Amino acid sequence: MPNLPSRDFDATEAFYGAFGFARGFRDEGWMILVRGDLQLEFFPHPELDPRASSFMCCLRVGDVDELYAAVRDAGVPEATAGMPRLHAVRMQEWGLRAGYLVDLDGTQLALIEQAG
Secondary structure (H helix, E strand, O other): OOEEEEOOHHHHHHHHHOOOOEEEEEOOOOEEEEEOOEEEEEEEOOOOOHHHOOOEEEEEEOOHHHHHHHHHHOOOOEOOOOOOEEEEEEEOOOOOEEEEEEOOOOOEEEEEEOOO
């Protein structure tokens, strides 16, 4: 399970909730958000500088286009800078289709189409 930083649990929950993640668990020290078979776990990191963050994870999904569209439709822009932002799904040189989401806290999530 990815364990990701959150500067503000309320903001993180609202951001991910806009594209289908729901609260699975939350207290002051931990939060779990769930979307179908995907689960993301967050820990508080209020002093994180998102511009200097090196946190990242991979989400392997059966329908990367559906997830990407849900994020885009929630208002996350396709951009090369800033946070949050999306990078379009395309065939990667390593052989799978993937796009990227950079969240409010500077975490990069690779959205990878699960190999069939």
